[in-house]
Amino acid sequence: MGIYKNMKTINIGLVGFGAMGKLHAFCVSSLPYYFERCGFEASLYGICTSSLEHSKDVLERYGFKKIYEDAHQMISDPCIDVIDICTPNYLHHEVILEALSAGKNVLCEKPLCVTVDEALEAYHASMRTGTVCGIVFNNRHLSPIIRAKQLIDEGRIGDIISFSGEYLHDSAIDTKKKAGWKQNSDYGGGVLYDLGSHIIDLIYYLCGEFESVFGRAQIAFPTRPGQNGEEWQTNADEAFYINARLKCGACGSITASKLATGTNDDLNFSIYGTKGAIKFSLMEPDWIYFYDTADKSDSFGGDRGFKRIECVQRYGISPAFPAVKASQGWVRGHIGSMGAYLGAVASGEKFTPSFRDALHVQAVIEAAYRSAANGKCEKIRNFEH
Ligand SMILES: NC(=O)c1ccc[n+]([C@@H]2O[C@H](COP(=O)([O-])OP(=O)(O)OC[C@H]3O[C@@H](n4cnc5c(N)ncnc54)[C@H](O)[C@@H]3O)[C@@H](O)[C@H]2O)c1
Incomplete structure (x- = not known):
């Protein structure tokens, strides 16, 4: 027990x-x-x-x-x-x-x-x-994202005007790499499902629901070895570019790519509002960057500029493990996700991100693929909450 x-x-x-x-x-x-x-x-x-x-x-x-x-x-x-x-x-x-x-x-x-x-x-x-x-x-469970959500919900960046979000890997650059299920659309492969779902979710979580998208898919290497080593025709996007408008009126871009030479696990975004701005990069997972127009601006001696806020292991958990000051990485978000989900199972409470959240992300993905196929801007399907 x-x-x-x-x-x-x-x-x-x-x-x-x-x-x-x-x-x-x-x-x-x-x-x-x-x-x-x-x-x-x-x-x-x-x-x-x-x-x-x-x-x-x-x-x-x-x-x-x-x-x-x-x-x-x-x-x-x-x-x-x-x-x-x-x-x-x-x-x-x-x-x-x-x-x-x-x-x-x-x-x-x-x-x-x-x-x-x-x-x-x-x-x-x-x-x-x-x-x-x-x-x-x-x-969503990383401390800088929790802090970004808090800053936005407190109105610290004002109304959101625009955004850009990217999730970049370079794994598809290697043409000798065998195609797996993530490179095969018959198995739900494609970079928009894989990396794109994460960055779409973060923009949705921080800025609100999407209204419409214009999408463009890219396959740079049409053939590569399949699982049996024989030549295989690439049928899933290796990069995907979205131009989007959100229900709040904000506009911006999303890139999901495995063709980004020199990147590792580079998820990053910038969100610009009427009162301030926020920037984040998963390759620097201990910090959120915050620009506040309330800071003094002067011809000389002002203190405006992006401030690097320490987030490290600040999860409000006592005792903290590892220590609050310790740096963190990708795995910490998964630990937070698992802890929060099982905590909800234990208490019987609702959990977010929910299947309803995932449904909205799925609708954005599907509209982006439709747009890439027909060259038109596509509206996102709406669902009740
Ligand atoms: N949240 C993240 O950070 C993140 C990162 C990578 C992948 N993913 C997601 O995780 C899921 C798995 O991805 P992965 O990278 O671990 O894939 P993987 O190919 O490494 O592993 C897939 C596993 O599924 C098993 N499997 C296949 N068919 C099965 C069946 N019929 N019954 C039972 N098991 C079966 C395989 O044996 C294998 O163990 C995908 O949905 C992917 O999008 C999430």
């Missing part, structure tokens, strides 16, 4: 153990260090991947209790409380629906699904079952 009287241990069933499954398992195992008295216990209970042999290896190496042949078998186990989906994108929809109809809580990696219709079905199913559902937009 956990610390809360009515709270048993939360048994997690992980579907998929590639890059993200491994990270989710690491996050769950790390929670007692980061959140000493969080009021719940979480157990890496079940694992299923696309191969039983791999699942057995994962069970032995990472301390899971049970392996399952597939997601159906895992979902039918009454011992499982949370289905945590870390599979390729095209598999999310089916697993979400089946898990929800079995009354499970569901945490799903981004993007929620591949199409808006699938995402809408998932959202409606989550509303019907009332279990705790969430999407992994991990960057």
Whole structure:
């Protein structure tokens, strides 16, 4: 039993153990260090991947209790409380629906699904079952993003006028690199789903819903080796450029690219308002940059300029782990995401980012792909809250 009287241990069933499954398992195992008295216990209970042999290896190496042949078998186990989906994108929809109809809580990696219709079905199913559902937009859980949201909500940058957001990698520059499912549109591949969903979500989270988009997709390398080493035709965008207008009237641009030579994991944005501005770069995850027009401006001796605000490990958690002054990185956002989601499962409270948030991001993605195909500006579909 956990610390809360009515709270048993939360048994997690992980579907998929590639890059993200491994990270989710690491996050769950790390929670007692980061959140000493969080009021719940979480157990890496079940694992299923696309191969039983791999699942057995994962069970032995990472301390899971049970392996399952597939997601159906895992979902039918009454011992499982949370289905945590870390599979390729095209598999999310089916697993979400089946898990929800079995009354499970569901945490799903981004993007929620591949199409808006699938995402809408998932959202409606989550509303019907009332279990705790969430999407992994991990960057929302980083201290500079939490601070940026606070500054914007306090009105410190005024009304938002414009923005630019980028998520840049350089992995597609290497033409010898084999295409995986992320480079194959049949499996929900494409950089807009992959990197684009994150930066679209951050602009949505900080500035509000999108109204319309104009999109342009780019494939710079039409062929590369496929999984079998033979020549393979690229069919998913390697870079995607969006010109957007938000419902608040702000205009701006979004770039998601794996063609950005020299970048590593470069998510960055600038948001400009009537009273100030905010800048962030994931490659400098300890700081948020804030410009305040209320600062004194003088011909000589003024103190205006972008201020670098320290965010480091300021998560309002005591005792802090690691120490407040310690620098942080990408993994910390995932730990925050996992802690917040399982905390919501333990308390039965609603979790954000929700399936409704993910549905809006999905609608922006779909409209951007439509625009890239027909060369027209596309309106974003609206959904009730
Ligand atoms: N939030 C983030 O920072 C972030 C980063 C990368 C990827 N992602 C998302 O995470 C998800 C997984 O991406 P990844 O990079 O870990 O992919 P991956 O290719 O590294 O791993 C996919 C895993 O799914 C398993 N799998 C495939 N088919 C399966 C099936 N039918 N049943 C059970 N397991 C199956 C594979 O065995 C593998 O373990 C995707 O939705 C992706 O968009 C999120």
